[in-house]
Amino acid sequence: MQTAEIVAIGSELLTPTKTDTNSLWLTELLNEIGIEVKLKTIVGDDEMRLEETLRDALDRSDIVITTGGLGPTEDDITRRVTARALELKLEFREDLLEDLRERFRSFGYEMPEKNRQQAFVIEGAEVLPNPNGSAAGMMAEKGGKILAVLPGPPRESRPMFVNHVLPRLRESAGTISVRRRSIMVSGLGESKLDELIAPIYTQYSNPVTATLFSRTEVEVQLTATAPTSEKADALNAELTEQISEKLGIAVFSTNGETMEEVVGRLLKERGETLATAESCTGGLVGERITEIPGASEYFLEGVITYSNEAKTRLLGVPADLISANGAVSAQVAEAMARGARERAETDYAVSITGIAGPEGGTGEKPVGTVFVGYAGPDETMSMRFNLPGDRHLIRWRASQAALDLLRRQILKRG
């Protein structure tokens, strides 16, 4: 299996608010043709460190990909330092200069003199055209190693990589394809999940199985390696089927769909409609549902009833039900869902009332106590959750619990 290293260049990537993200899509595309990323480096506009990084990378790995530092300013050191690391010269390319001049003319400008340096390339390197910017890329080969030099903005580097670098790498990568597939699981604890599926996945060394825990859901990630992508996909499909059968309704997606996409698709397929009634999540469930294009086909309306008075006026929750049980209670969650469904005349409604914190918790109902309500054609019910995390996470987990309850109820109805 061939190995790659990615070097992201630019001092702005070493500040507290920015970091390299090109390496994520680069890794995905490299993995798919069976090339493993072994190391990533983020280096500033620092010639000494960049040269050392490049020399080490070319020494250790088959493929080195750099992003950034190809602009026209003094800080843009990538051209000269990549050449130095390869022990090759830079050569001036009259045709590139003409392209640059033409590019500026087409926008109605004269080319600034400093852009002239963008016409220098490593001797013998293939020039990679950049339809989306002034910085051409380069691909050089030396001693069996490949060095691809790409600009920083993904809008420029990604098409360049896909159209010019990837085909070359595919030639030499040979006949290994690595494919990933994720089984998304909701409503099952980590240890319970592993107890159920370890007897299955431990029988396979290919795909490799990793279990990742994030926010509310569990992701069972399969990575299959095979001579073709079709064969790798087939290996993943077989194990996906076995794990899905074991876990049943707890699996909400095996094809990359998010929870809100799954719920949206189920509603659309059935021609059914939804309303929401949110208290502590403040609109998050509505926001997630309507992030999906075309949500207006099934999502009609929602209310954010933050005050008790709003719960009564907008949803018809009796004031004495609130005073008897508290706004955060099963009774109020169910009354909210029932009220939302009746007033909006939808097939379903979901509701959330809870304590997201950091204040407002009590001994009986600590921060993280959330009631999720459901109202549908056959029944109205609610579930109590004790969600861990800070305000942000509790709210996100509550929204996920509501969408998952809706998903399970729709599927239960058949």
Add this chain to the structure above:
Amino acid sequence: MQTAEIVAIGSELLTPTKTDTNSLWLTELLNEIGIEVKLKTIVGDDEMRLEETLRDALDRSDIVITTGGLGPTEDDITRRVTARALELKLEFREDLLEDLRERFRSFGYEMPEKNRQQAFVIEGAEVLPNPNGSAAGMMAEKGGKILAVLPGPPRESRPMFVNHVLPRLRESAGTISVRRRSIMVSGLGESKLDELIAPIYTQYSNPVTATLFSRTEVEVQLTATAPTSEKADALNAELTEQISEKLGIAVFSTNGETMEEVVGRLLKERGETLATAESCTGGLVGERITEIPGASEYFLEGVITYSNEAKTRLLGVPADLISANGAVSAQVAEAMARGARERAETDYAVSITGIAGPEGGTGEKPVGTVFVGYAGPDETMSMRFNLPGDRHLIRWRASQAALDLLRRQILKRG
């Protein structure tokens, strides 16, 4: 100025969906005490590459910080490889083993045998206690260099760094302090902004000024360097004041507050209340407002009127107003805001109706057309925006435009 390198360890950080983020807060804290981060490396569970990375880093930089790879499994190679890179031995610490056993007992478990390896530390290193996990950290010094070895999860590594590593680094960092301050600007285009403030900031070489464009707002970032943090803060304060004076109401924050925090603070200070009425943003404005703890003091309710029928029933928008002007119109935006304010009996309401796409655009009202409405004690009005970007960005920008309109109107009232 002392220099640092950060090494993030773990094969999961080399996959297409995960990457190191610890380095962002590490960089921020290091910068504040005048230590510059010169290089970041992300390396998998690969002993050879990790050892080479660590040796290079210790060679080049004064301070090396690693995160991750301290767990109890075979993959957790950080202990032995950091020791090797320092050419020091690992020593077994009976007291650490006892702490580990006690930790497991306190959760009602017997310590698994594999956790025993977490009781090995680099000889002579300071052990950094971990109240939030089983992996203790280490801080070693050799040849004038400092190596800090931290666990991966930020919940564990951050308090460890702040409480044990930072005080030690502050001692040796000496007398340079670097402080950043951001002036957040909304409702001004990039070129207009620069035209206004370039004559001011170009007079200063310290602080250094950078202008960053993100989503809807512009961040003018000042970085001041001085012998003490107080002096650096004073340099930033002087330039912040000059720029703020020039830009006036377009500056919404100079102290790190987000737009929703600013709006929340203004409402709280005035003892005033807010309701929202959202169409294309589907609850995003409500979600942002209620993300702030204590929002129930000023946010009473919101409605997500995705269907036209809901706009009429929940907000009293006349059906013939919608059919005459279209749901995406100034008239409907204003009627939504007026209806929300009257029904909720709040001081203010904001509303949003627009076309977030990708479908639904027309020649007259293309995708990105958004009307933001405002209703307050003195007036009801609306603004039209043509927002660039995909569905996600258009929705986010619309929510920001609504919050910014509210902010400006509140401030206008005095």
